[in-house]
Structures are given as structure tokens and as C-alpha cells.
Amino acid sequence: xxxxxxxLINGLMTGALIAVPAIGFSAIxxxxxxxxxxxxxxxxxxxxxxxxxxxxxxxxxxxxxxxAFAVTGVVGVVAEETSLKRLRDNGALIVAIASIALNLVLExxxxxxxxxxxxxxxxxxxxxxxxxxxxxxxxxxxSLALSVVIMAAMFxxxxxxxxxxxxxxxxxxxxxxxxxxxxxxRIAIVTVFLGAGLSGVGGVLIGLDTSIDPLTGYRVLLxxxxxxVLGGLGSIPGAVVGALALGIAEELALIAVPATYRTxxxxxxxxxxxxxxxxxxxxxxxx
Amino acid sequence: xxxxxxxxxxLCGIYALLALSLNLIWGxxxxxxxxxxxxxxxxxxxxxxxxxxxAPVLIGWGAALVVGAVVGLVVTFATLRLRDxxxxxxxxxxxxxxxxxxLNERWLTKGSDGISGIKAPLKAExxxxxxSIFYLGLVTLIVLVVWALLRRLDLSxxxxxxxxxxxxxxxxxxxxxxxxxxxxxxxxxxxAIAALSGALYAHFQSYISPDHFQPLIxxxxxxxxxxxxxxxxxxxxxxxxxxxxxLEATRFATEWLxxxxxxxxxxxxxxxxxVALILVLHLRPQGIMPERIPKAPRQPxxxx
Numbered sequence: 001x002x003x004x005x006x007x008l009i010n011g012l013m014t015g016a017l018i019a020v021p022a023i024g025f026s027a028i029x030x031x032x033x034x035x036x037x038x039x040x041x042x043x044x045x046x047x048x049x050x051x052x053x054x055x056x057x058x059x060x061x062x063x064x065x066x067x068a069f070a071v072t073g074v075v076g077v078v079a080e081e082t083s084l085k086r087l088r089d090n091g092a093l094i095v096a097i098a099s100i101a102l103n104l105v106l107e108x109x110x111x112x113x114x115x116x117x118x119x120x121x122x123x124x125x126x127x128x129x130x131x132x133x134x135x136x137x138x139x140x141x142x143s144l145a146l147s148v149v150i151m152a153a154m155f156x157x158x159x160x161x162x163x164x165x166x167x168x169x170x171x172x173x174x175x176x177x178x179x180x181x182x183x184x185x186r187i188a189i190v191t192v193f194l195g196a197g198l199s200g201v202g203g204v205l206i207g208l209d210t211s212i213d214p215l216t217g218y219r220v221l222l223x224x225x226x227x228x229v230l231g232g233l234g235s236i237p238g239a240v241v242g243a244l245a246l247g248i249a250e251e252l253a254l255i256a257v258p259a260t261y262r263t264x265x266x267x268x269x270x271x272x273x274x275x276x277x278x279x280x281x282x283x284x285x286x287x
Numbered sequence: 288x289x290x291x292x293x294x295x296x297x298l299c300g301i302y303a304l305l306a307l308s309l310n311l312i313w314g315x316x317x318x319x320x321x322x323x324x325x326x327x328x329x330x331x332x333x334x335x336x337x338x339x340x341x342a343p344v345l346i347g348w349g350a351a352l353v354v355g356a357v358v359g360l361v362v363t364f365a366t367l368r369l370r371d372x373x374x375x376x377x378x379x380x381x382x383x384x385x386x387x388x389x390l391n392e393r394w395l396t397k398g399s400d401g402i403s404g405i406k407a408p409l410k411a412e413x414x415x416x417x418x419s420i421f422y423l424g425l426v427t428l429i430v431l432v433v434w435a436l437l438r439r440l441d442l443s444x445x446x447x448x449x450x451x452x453x454x455x456x457x458x459x460x461x462x463x464x465x466x467x468x469x470x471x472x473x474x475x476x477x478x479a480i481a482a483l484s485g486a487l488y489a490h491f492q493s494y495i496s497p498d499h500f501q502p503l504i505x506x507x508x509x510x511x512x513x514x515x516x517x518x519x520x521x522x523x524x525x526x527x528x529x530x531x532x533x534l535e536a537t538r539f540a541t542e543w544l545x546x547x548x549x550x551x552x553x554x555x556x557x558x559x560x561x562v563a564l565i566l567v568l569h570l571r572p573q574g575i576m577p578e579r580i581p582k583a584p585r586q587p588x589x590x591x
Binding site: 107116222226229 | 319321364365368369371372373376377380381383384503506509513548550555560562564568569572
């Protein structure tokens, strides 16, 4: 029983971290209608930007997160405008392929500057909190709190601001949105800034727990995809639900299979979901 | 120098098969397989394990073809009815899972140590140099045969149906074509060709490990097919040769740059691949050898 409860807690924690970049991926997918593989490199860039702010410049984690958000948001917009935007007319698959190439370029820029060595954040060491038999790391708890705050901010933004409403309108029906005077080019830029920024923040949150290297983002890419597909591609609440479900599924599966197969759990979960309920938990259309 | 040229040309042939595999599925029915490296690995391991257990090399290659096709069917079964982006995501995940299995199932794959001493056909009889030349000839011959078959397929009614599905699958379904069956068959055949390429690679290197099957290979092949011309087998083959030459050229070019760490040189080379792919997609998306759409045969005018 304790084992199950601990797995549940760990699953919710890792799920909440994956949810942040998954929201970024889903936002871009919902508005621009292509799966952006470059979010892996955005997560890596965010992780390194925050590492630089924290371990080199000596800032605490929260300002470092803000820096990571801004840096990856700008990188994302510049990358989108220079290398992906003109391909949008050629179909989602072409943009997706270009985003893989873009990912390779950005990942290697990070490698060129920082090398392949693992880097860790400068964090105070702290003992695990214990509740009876259950253990929770204070760092994990802080990351969880941060991701909840970020998600809440994102929902408030989408629900109440002009840009948020416009984004949802474009995601819902681009033609109708244009008729209402919403400029799709501006919405695209805002969406990419947010999506890339959130991926960057996600990279930091995931790196806080362990260490970072140029492949940090690529390693979580599959989990992000799995979360997005489980929740329903293009649905932002779905990305959160999918990420939490994935986190729990991973932790439960790890009771039975070796820990090295963690990423494989996401893959199996996608296959099962696509076989029985392709539109995902909260999604609308898949065919 | 000669052995370097032979080595590079053999690698060109192996990549050409992968490019033909991708072109069949992408240029054919318009699906993308981001897990090419995974199918490549499946074929390599299937043949290495089969021949390691005592089977002759030809049986090993046959096993690679069969296992590749079956795995292709399993991976795509759940996704082919859905939008194309789902398949892209699933195939990417598949390649990663294959790498995990190769790393962790030591009883089958020897884990990260890899499988060494894979049978090299006729190596004892021909000697080292003779074997390299013989193997280059064999790989080139297989590329030619597969190329000729796929070209023939392109011109057949089957090929026309595939391209109809690529252009508009609803219309193709409306015209009575069984879209799902065509997609499954095309994907299975494409996966089998990628697996065969992997088997050729395994017996060429005589050593394989999970590190040989990085996702980067998939990107090389995408660059090859896009640069050569999507939808044209000749373009795919040409593209593969060009990509290997380009890869070798970046090796020499980066050696000239002074004062860089090895990791920076490696990073520069990978960057160049990514930039090249983005540039091709922007500047010449139809490739060097654009697809030729044959004219529709003239209908005999009904005589009134």
C-alpha cells in the first residue's frame, strides 16, 4: 500500500513537470497545427539559460526561471520566423521535418558553447520530508509548486486576456477568427513565444531534479509527446491530464519493469490509447 | 585510400537502401517514418542474432526482411487510420524503444557491449581486400535491384494508387481503393527494406551496438530523400550518395578549423546537417531530381 501511494505521489510530481512543456507543445499544435519537435531543444536551451543565471551569475531559481522563459521564448520566435514559417503552406509534415532539423541545429549550438558535460544547478541541499512511510524531496515539492503556479497562470491567460481568447479562437476555427479581425501572424508569434518559453521552463524544472546536458530536452521529448497524445493532441487541459496520467503510469509500471524502460512506458501508453480511444482523454478529433 | 573509398561507397549503398525505404513510404503514400533508425537496428540485430545462432548469412538477411515487415505492421497498426502526425510521433518513439531494448536485453543483444564477430560472407576465401570489394559489389547490386523494382512499382497501377492516396486519400477511397490496406502494405515493405539495409550493415561492420543506431541516421536519410527528390527512387539513391559525400566533406572541412575542441567539431558537423536540411526544404523542396508525373493515357474517344 505504501509502495502504491509512493508511486502515485512520485507519478503526480513527475507528471506535473512534464505538463509544463506539454502545454507548450499543445499550444503550438493547437494554433499552428504541426507537431514541433524543436521543443526538445527549447527545453535544453531553457535549462542552460537558467543554469547560467543560477550557477554562473548566482541568481536564485525563480529569477533564473524567468530568464529561461524569456530566452527560450525569443529563440523560439526567431527560429520559427526564420526556418519554419515559410514552410507552413507545404503541410504539417514538412514543417515537422524542418522542426527536427531545427532541433538538431539548436541542440548542437548548445553543445558547441557548453560541451557535453553534465551540469548541476546551485541549490541548497535539503533532507527529504517524511510523512510516515512516505518521502518527498523539498526540491521536488518546490518544482511541483512552481509548475502548478505556471499552469494556473497559463489558464488565466487563455481564459481572460485578449491574446488568450484570440489564441483559442484561432485554434478553434482559424477562418472565423480571421473574419473577426484577429491577425493570425501575430497570434502565431505570441503562441510560439509562449510555447517555446514554457518548454524552456519545463527543461529547467526537469533539470532541477537531476542534472542537465545537451540531450536533456531530447530525453523528455517522448514523454511530452506521450502526454499530449494521451490527453488529446492540441488540447491544453488534455496536455495536463495526459502528463499526470503518464507520470502515474510510468511510476506504476516501474514497480514491475526495470527503471531503464521508463520512456518505453510512454510509447506503450500511446499505442494503447491510439488503439482504443485515438482522440485521447480530452481531445476532439484524431482522424 | 582505396579501402577508404570502398568503405565510403559501401556505406553509400546502405544509406541508399534506407533512402529507397523512406521514399517508398513518403513519396508513395505520403507518410513519414521517423523511426528509420529503429527498423535499421531491427534488421541488423535480427540478422546478427540469426547468423550468430548458426544460420547462413542469406537466411539471416531473409530473417531481417521478415522481422522488419512484421514489426512495421505492429507499429503502424494502431495509427494508420489516424492523422499522419500520429504516425510521425509513434515511429519516433519506436526507434527509441528499440534502442532501449537493445541496451537492456543483454541475453539477446549483449547490451551496450554489442554483438561482435558477425559473419562476413566469404571473407575467409577472399581475404580482407577481396571481401571489401566483393561486399561493395554485392551491396551495389542489391541497391540496383531494389531501385529497379521500386521504379517498376512506381509505374504500375499499384504505384499510381499509392500516389493517389498521397494526394487525396478521401478521393482515393471514393474511387474504391482500400486506402488502409495500401498504407499497411507500403509501410511493411518499406520497413522490410530498411531492415535489409540494417542486415547488410551488420555483416559489413561485423560489429553492432546500440550506439550505431542513433536517431541522427534518420535525419541523414530525410536529408537524402529531400535533396534527391521525394517521390522518385533515382532521386533517393542519388541523394543518399550525396549525403554520405557531404558528411565526409564536413569531416575534412571541420578539421581545418583551428582551436576547436573535438566536441565542438562534432557539434559543427551536426549543425551543418540540420542547416542543410532546412535550406533544401526552403530552396528546393522538389529536390535535384523532381518527381515526374506521367501523363494520363489518352482515353479512346467513343465513336458516336
